[in-house]
Amino acid sequence: MARTGLFSTIPEDHRDRLMALAKEVSFPAGARIFEEGTKADRFWVVDTGGVALDVHVPGRQAAVVETIGAGELLGWSWVCPPRQWHLGAGTTSPVHAWEFDAEAVLELCARDPVIDHALLTYVVGVIGHRLRSARTRLLDLYGPYGSGGQR
Template identity: 55%
Template sequence: MTSATTMTAALPAAYRERLMRIAREVSFDEGTRLFEEGRHADRFWIVRTGTVALDLHVPGRRSAVIESLARGELVGWSWHFTPHVWQMGAEAMTPVRAYEFDAATVRTLCDEDAEFGRAIAVWVGRVLAHRLHAARTRLLDLYAPYGSGSR
């Protein structure tokens, strides 16, 4: 993940502080599923410590790990877009400590303040673009005859 997609790089200090006021500290044991592809997306996290693996269901095969997320990275973007359904799955690869955010509350804050909402949307959009590129590259590496060609 690029530094431009972390919350601290993507959001001005005032918006980070507003977001952090509604954060809840949570912990996940290694092997805990944070969410499953296709289920309702009602929250998201910022990793404090540990590693979270994003995975994608591949019919007829094991789920493919797309990316590993660490300190400062956003876990989950599907909460921001209708129909609010997870597009990937996520699992704690190590013990994880994170900040958890209620998606409906954040969407309400975005609706109430257009500039804040725009900043959140741009941040989540950057993360989404990065994750789509990572998914494409990883799936090509795993399943295309000559890989992604990125090496």
């Protein structure tokens, strides 16, 4: 746990404070964890399993834009208002994860600038990566020449 993803960015003594807020959860294969546009009041760090992130496409089936797995952050929309999911998420296999209540984590961040900086820096990186992934995937699916990799 400590050597990957979000947990590797937070110093150990501060990581313990964050983990005190964690709750272990499980989701079966094929479960919907959240829907695009609904309230984002928690996030997860995946321990095992896979989750597909998808975007609603009017008149079509939701388009999967990325699949995440062990050690990765699931959910960043809780960070800033209006705190609504920007994507949907469903499991591709059974998932075990650590779940965090967003309000409790934001309160911890207000009291602990080390966690605040590390967590928000990590989340901004995830947002950037997910934005690039979504753009590339949507261009592949719906653009006239795909993502532009080959013509």
